[in-house]
Amino acid sequence: MAPRNASENADYEGDRLGLDQVEALVAETNPSPKRPPRVIVMRNVILFIILHLSAVYSLFLLPKAMYATLLWTALMYYFAAMGITAGAHRLWSHRSYKGKLPLRIFLAICNCISFQNSIFEWARDHRAHHKFSETDADPHNAKRGFFFAHIGWLLVKKHPDVKEKGKMIDLSDLTNDPVVVFQDRHYKKLILLFCFILPTFVPVYFWGESFHIAFYIAAILRYTLVLNATWLVNSAAHMWGQRPYDERINPAENLGVAFCATGEGFHNYHHVFPHDYSTSEYGWHFNLTTMFIDTMYFLGQAYDRRKIPMDVIMKRKLRTGDGSRR
Ligand code: ST9
Ligand code: ZN
Numbered sequence: 001m002a003p004r005n006a007s008e009n010a011d012y013e014g015d016r017l018g019l020d021q022v023e024a025l026v027a028e029t030n031p032s033p034k035r036p037p038r039v040i041v042m043r044n045v046i047l048f049i050i051l052h053l054s055a056v057y058s059l060f061l062l063p064k065a066m067y068a069t070l071l072w073t074a075l076m077y078y079f080a081a082m083g084i085t086a087g088a089h090r091l092w093s094h095r096s097y098k099g100k101l102p103l104r105i106f107l108a109i110c111n112c113i114s115f116q117n118s119i120f121e122w123a124r125d126h127r128a129h130h131k132f133s134e135t136d137a138d139p140h141n142a143k144r145g146f147f148f149a150h151i152g153w154l155l156v157k158k159h160p161d162v163k164e165k166g167k168m169i170d171l172s173d174l175t176n177d178p179v180v181v182f183q184d185r186h187y188k189k190l191i192l193l194f195c196f197i198l199p200t201f202v203p204v205y206f207w208g209e210s211f212h213i214a215f216y217i218a219a220i221l222r223y224t225l226v227l228n229a230t231w232l233v234n235s236a237a238h239m240w241g242q243r244p245y246d247e248r249i250n251p252a253e254n255l256g257v258a259f260c261a262t263g264e265g266f267h268n269y270h271h272v273f274p275h276d277y278s279t280s281e282y283g284w285h286f287n288l289t290t291m292f293i294d295t296m297y298f299l300g301q302a303y304d305r306r307k308i309p310m311d312v313i314m315k316r317k318l319r320t321g322d323g324s325r326r
């Protein structure tokens with residue numbers, strides 16, 4: 001009989017061993033089985049290409065915009081950022097402080113300005129990101145590369161592990177918060193109003209800016225910039241920077257990201273101590289969000305801010321840090 005080649009041999013062995021045994025054999029020889037095929041969501045690909053091309057076009061309109069419109073755009077950036085950082089992230093995902101009803105309503109509105117999925121969906125994905133960090137159950141697993149962690153994860157169907165293991169996460173506090181439930185239920189109408197109509201309407205109505213400029217700069221450009229600043233935390237801050245608290249993990253301290261993301265670039269600290277309301281060892285250092293939460297505290301709207309004691313931080317630095325900040 002003519003000798004069989006390798007694949008023929010495998011088939012032959014397969015017939016004799018039975019399916020279960022073959023699967024066990026494959027798992028043994030290949031301990032990290034291939035990911036299921038990537039299912040690209042073309043609608044998202046097209047929409048994000050249009051959005052980014054429109055943002056580039058908006059840059060050319062900047063010299064023609066009125067100063068008041070530029071200031072308004074900066075204010076919209078700030079509010080959108082607070083809706084993510086002080087709201088979806090530090091309040092609702094991590095419960096690192098508590099907020100009274102007026103503050104929660106305000107932050108839910110700010111969150112609609114940022115249009116990054118409802119608070120419920122954002123917090124669900126973010127809790128999975130921490131619990132299963134840099135595995136297939138992490139929605140934006142940075143081990144799959146910069147592009148995937150930055151935007152790619154929004155262009156494909158989620159890995160089955162995200163949905164499977166995500167079920168293990170308790171979300172009852174979110175479903176028990178009427179502000180979160182209301183925002184999730186009416187999300188589409190709310191983002192249309194707060195992410196696009198309001199930012200465009202104000203400059204046109206109050207100081208006579210052209211509709212075209214107001215729409216492209218205060219809505220489209222600002223939206224795209226806040227999105228990319230947020231995504232940098234998932235991509236750049238999972239790759240580049242110092243690791244003073246735990247050198248064994250990828251999340252890093254990245255000052256550039258902290259600046260763009262209003263205080264969310266101290267990512268090595270944040271992954272080690274996720275319940276610290278400042279997401280950083282420090283207070284107001286490159287951290288507009290901590291300034292905002294502290295202001296809300298002085299106004300009686302925020303309370304029970306959780307801070308990690310200094311001796312615990314120091315001990316951790318000495319035990320697992322990279323020695324860069326002792
Ligand atoms: C956006 C979000 O940009 C950005 C988040 C970034 C997070 C950064 C974190 C960093 C720290 C904080 C820093 C802040 C800095 C801020 C700086 C500001 C200056 N667990 O999702 P689906 C199940 S959004 C459990 O559709 P597909 C569940 O049953 C941009 N279960 O998955 C769900 O059904 P339902 C605008 C889960 O079909 C079902 O699966 N938005 C979980 O694979 C289906 O879920 C967009 O572009 C889980 N974690 O589709 C939309 N996840 O929901 C983009 C899912 O009914 N998204 N399940 O309960 C999509 O189109 C889709 O989600 C998809 C995946 C195509 C990506
Ligand atoms: Zn992270």
Ligand code: ZN
Binds near residue numbers: 093094126270274
């Ligand atoms: Zn977090």
